[in-house]
Amino acid sequence: MNGWDEEPIGGIDSESDISDVEDPDYCPPGHVRPSGNQPAPAEQDQSDTEESSEEEMDIVSNRMSRKGLLGRAKTPSHNLLRSRSGPAPGFSTVSPIDAWKLFITDSILEEVLRCTNMEGRRVATNRGKEWKKLSKEELMAFIGLTILAGSEKNWDVPIRITNARRHFLTELSKELVTPHMKSRLEGTPNLPTxxxxxxxxxxxxxxxxxxxxxxxxxxxxxxxxxxxxRNKDRKATNCCWKCSTPVCNGHSQKQIVCDNCTQ
Incomplete structure (x- = not known):
């Protein structure tokens, strides 16, 4: 009898425990029962998740255009600093000729000049002509004029500075040609006006x-x-190289002297 009496009692206790756990209104001891208006924790987590997803959808929906969706990527939270392509602002004070010398050094120019004179001398000799040696200023002037012709296609109009690249090429070509113009102006006294x-x-x-x-x-x-x-009164611009006496062409003699004797 005792065995039969204990089984139903144990079964009733287990059923009551299960019913207490499964009961949604069950409140364990030591906990505060939530009010009727306050949602349960599980429901609150679910509502927070829905709100965050709605915010993300709002961010994505803001990128709509007339023809449709532009992009599905989420807008980054940080600012994007975009700068114009080209040299950094800190290096804008460097002149174009300084930037040129960073890539084309004096050794490179000397090598190009040596090979140019050697090839020009060979071609001139084969054709029976004399090759005039090319100087460094003339080579740089040729490069500068080539750059200027590339930056401005029309030769008969003033240079129009419309962008930074054309302005850089124009200034570089001027600085490359200027040394040749100075040497020609100083070395040729009777240049045309x-x-x-x-x-x-x-x-x-x-x-x-x-x-x-x-x-x-x-x-x-x-x-x-x-x-x-004295009656002829003939004017003379030449003077004797010994006594410095002014004499005309009729009373002066021209001597032919070789290069070895003049040294």
């Missing part, structure tokens, strides 16, 4: 002392030949 005026428009002019020397040379007076009779 239109050439000197064109160089002046490019900023290349003669020094003040050179202009004064040229003016004094042009103002030298012609003296009377000391060998001719």
């Amino acid at each position: 239109y050439i000197t005026e064109a160089m002046g428009r490019c900023g290349v002019t003669k020094a003040a002392n050179q202009q004064q020397e040229r003016s004094t040379e042009g103002q030298q007076k012609r003296k009377r030949c000391q060998m001719c009779p």
